[in-house]
Amino acid sequence: MNGAHVVLHSSLSYIQAQRVINADQQTLNWFDVTFSRDTPYLTRDIKLPDTLSNEVSITLAVDVSTHFDNFTQLQFSILGISLLAIAGSMLLSMFMASRVNKPVASLVTAANHLADGNYEQCVQTSGHLQEINELSDAFVRMKDSIQSREQRILMQSRLDMLTRLYNRSYMEELIQQRLDAGESLQVIGINIRDFRTINDLYGYSNGDTCIISIAERIKRWRGTAARLSGGELVWFANEPLTDEQLETFHTILEQPVATQQLVMPIKLVFTVVNCPADADNAQDLFRRMNILLDEAEMGANWLLQFSSEIEQRYLRRLSIITELKEVLQSEQDELSLVYQPKISLKTRQVNGLEALIRWNSQRLGFIPPDEFIEIAEQAGFIEQVTDWVLNRVVADILILRAHQIHIKPAVNLSTQDIQNRPLLERLIALLDANELSADNITLEITESDLVADAKIAIANLQFLQDKGFSIAIDDFGTGYSSLAYLKNLPVSAIKIDKAFVLNLSTDTEDQQIVHTVLSLSNIFDLEVVAEGVEDANAMEILAEWGCDTAQGYYISRPLPLGGLIDWLASSDYYQH
Template sequence: MKSYSLNQHVFRLSAGLVLLSTVAILFSVWSSTTEHAKRELAESLEVARYVVAEVFSNREEQLFTNASVLTDDFGFKSAVASQDNATIASTLENHGNRVGADVMALLTLSGDITSSTSDGLLPGQQFPHPQLVDNALKQGGDNAFIVLNNELYQVLLLLVEAPNPIAIAAIGFKIDAPVLERLKSITLSEVAIIAKKNDSIIFKQSTLSEEQDNVKRVNGVEGISWLSFIPSDQSQYITQDIPLFSGNDTKITLELSESAETLFTEFATLQKQISIIAALLLAASLIIAALFAKRISRPLGRLSKISQEIAAGFYNHKTFVTSHTTEIAALSDSFQSMQSNIQMREEQIQYQATHDLLTGLSNRYHITEILNNKFKHNETLQVIGINILGFRNVNDVFGYQNGDLCLHTLAGRLSALGGVTARLNGGEFLWIPTNPLINEEIASVQAELAAPIQAENVVITLRLSLGVLKCPEDANDALTLLKRLAITLDHARHLPTHRVHYSANFDAEYTRRISIITELKLALSKDSPELSLVYQPKLDLTTNTVSHAEALMRWNSEKLGFVGPDEFILIAEQAGLIGAVTEWVIKRAINDTKNLLQSDVDVCVAINLSAKDILNKTLLSDIKSQIVQAGLTASQLAFEITESDLVSDAEGVYSELALYRDAGFALAIDDFGTGYSSLSYLKSLPVNELKIDKSFVLNLDKNQSDQQIVKTIIDLAHNFDLKVIAEGVETQGSLALLQKWGCNYAQGYLLSRPVPVESFIQWYKDNINTDWFSL
């Protein structure tokens, strides 16, 4: 690519700037003139459009008044009712002459012409615009522009009522040359009316002469451009179309036209003046540019060379250039400042690239380099991961400022222990002790790190989980180490001590967890037959009948085999899939309930919901919609929610549960007694039933402690007007005790294991008369 000297560049720049300025001025003048013309034309055309609209509106009012006088005339209505054609024709003729109407006609309600004063509307023919007839019947009247015998009329149709509609009167004025000349004199614009049928002109009337009508036209003011200022292009008209009528393949348009010639006569003089000024500026700028370029080129060349040296990393220049030009001297000083700042920022960027800005510890990128370097030199090291459990809750409860304080404090405590420390993300840290620690020392470090933190007026207590890896046995590269460290920390959070050493089994558990998430997501998206629902009956201990059943989800994966609900439901909740699982269960359960009813099995089906499901604002409306589509009622479905879920977000869950109860659904607390073991919240809980956990029922007939607990729960629940369900009933003795104590429902293997819906139907019919208390 050819290069040029600074003199040449300055010369070209100056000339170019002047030319650009000239073009900009010309463009500005053109733009301003165009906008000014547009505004004037727009205002003129808008006023003309308004005036035309007013004229036709007044004519419409006149038509309506005249038509009303006719249709209100008792004699005319009598003639119409008696079909006195002679009187009708005479009345139409006289009324038309009196009001100056060009068209008078009477139509039947079906649109047939019975009498007319116009050759274009002959008796016995159908009115040519049936849509107007329909509109008149629906609205009492209608107004439109129509073409009759190659002439344009403004016509109004009005119902003749006595008192019910018996006919339609039509009255109209001709739109001819005198009307257009009147519009022209009012609007000061040329006026034309054009009627087209199937894009073919069937009527045209204009105030323009034939020669003027052939002049170039621009539709609307937006069509004006700078080309409009060219003298050869100024003999043109700017038009605006006003639709008057559209229907039955006919379109009638009013066209207003303004001449553009008078708007641009002064532009040529202005253009010539601007061109002379531009030429003078161009000559002066070239002389000044030559002198200016020579003065600045030499010091700038020196600065260019110095900048290249700075870019290469040499920061040894103490002085740069001297110049009498203030800007060049300032530029030289700026180069010195830039040299110093670049050197400082390089150090700062290097630090930020390798450290966490909040805590000052190494970041994930830097610790990865450190670990790979240690592995490269075959070092033996102990790596300890530290995770703040529920760190998000710390931010939510105490604020992000105090959350940052906790991170900074924990980082300081880690740094004080020596060794290598890093913050991986969020509340997760990595520590490589100088010397490996034994279990007791790790526990001591955990307690030391978790010491309460004083923050303003509160004390924050952190819960920490620790995962320990021994390298290179547990991992021999940084990527594997960080992955296994995350798996170990996740495992540690579920242990009482929140502390664990890595085990190879963790990888298998992690892999299975990922496989469960992947396969479950795939099965849900395809509505795979791997997923199914089974039903376990509930015996009404009062009536000795089965009136309820619980829907339980089963998953027999082609790749993973049978996966228990206790396993995949928990994983689904943690992976954010529980909503999809619930949608599938509800859809399948509603469909099965419909099939049960069709098979004469009338039971209420209970579906398990999690707290996340209850807090889903759209779930209830979806359930009600599906019930309506299936032809079911709310009494045929019930919902169970685990006790611990109820307490985890009491206020939010309670309010949502109230909506389910108000919708007519029965609600039950599942696994009651295994959660907080507190019954004080029952007074405000919007539920209908308690379901005693099977751990208290399995050995009920043998264990006195279980008997005391179950009896107490039943009595207390009844005091709150709640029904009780006992699950896990497997013996006749347990069933008898539950009946004796007034338990409402029993569920368990004594009655039936959970079975598919087809088997449940058969079981129900086989046991409809079974006396469960005398087996």
């Protein structure tokens, strides 16, 4: 009733049968089998004829609980096997991972050591896998390759590539290590004199050959050597050399360098600094070696040992360079010109002046012109000094003309000035701008300047002569040329150096030299000026022997422009 089924007959109990009918469990799923065990029956309805189907239905129910139990047992078996398989797999994975992780960890550790630059740490792996072993072998090869390449780079960073000696940086490090360890060192600088000239004369390839040959000779002596730059090398032994050993060492290194085409003579300068007495650190050592090298360039000695006096001279040169540059670039009254009159020995009248520069530094005091002019030449700014002198001389010529004084001043030009064509052209432009000509000034050139670079000097002297300048050779007798050589130069006068004139009255050797020069100059039609005339006897001797012009303190000291004007106004040597 009410659509509910009524059990009429069943092999099961009424309540159980009713439950099976109500459940109507035609099929089972995994959830029912596993978790729902209330009605372990499968049912099937049996079709009856239509006349009965509306009243009665037959349902077959099969008890599958046994099958449930078997299936559940099977599931538990499968689950157990699965768990065992998973556990086994995990254990196997852990075992396999341990066989991989340990050698990989070793490689990671080795890689960290390699990154820190520790190449001595061994790469230890205990892996049994071929791949791990191959990776380990590749890592070892990589470590060896990196170590070898770094060693080559390190060695190259320490070596001079041309000579295979150490370079300056590493030599400085080595010396500092020795000094820090409390050792005493005798460090010898080995410098090729005029190395640039060797390169210019023989070519850079032969210059390199020269350096390599000297380096190979140094290597035969037990010690440590480095090339600093160019033709500068440095060497020290474990024990200091005696003076005799130094001379022997110098003689061996200074042997000419021979190639297949030529033989190159070389001159070496040794500079010696004893550490820690002269310098207690590498920086001071190299600074003082540079001081010695600077000193060596101004002399001819092959051996210089450091001393405080040399350092003081060097510091003075630096001060002069600094102060003079500053003076030249500013409006100042420290630099001045003085003029020393020259007189004709025939007329006994002033026929010329020599312009001489003076420097009274506010900080350094009076600096002799020979000192600061030489330093300016060495430092490479003599051109600025000459420019200042030429501008001042031209301005003074105009002042003299305003006082109706028409006397030609002479200006000294240095070695670098003679080779500086733009400077000479600026002089011509300066004269033109002030309505003056080359006939209003005389140029004096030191004799040795012509020998320094004769080709350029002669070409520029010819250029000046063609422009109308009178040219005189100053300090004749102190250089290397002869009258026969000078007669072919575009010069019109020579000045006998005062060293031969100062004692002319009493020194027979000076008398012979001066007399010979005067006789030969007369043959070559050269005017002669004798400077350094200090007494009347010397002036009379020069006049008797045919000297043209005299200059010296006997006639007048060098005078500032105002003093010169006053002196001319009162002197018997100048007729208004």
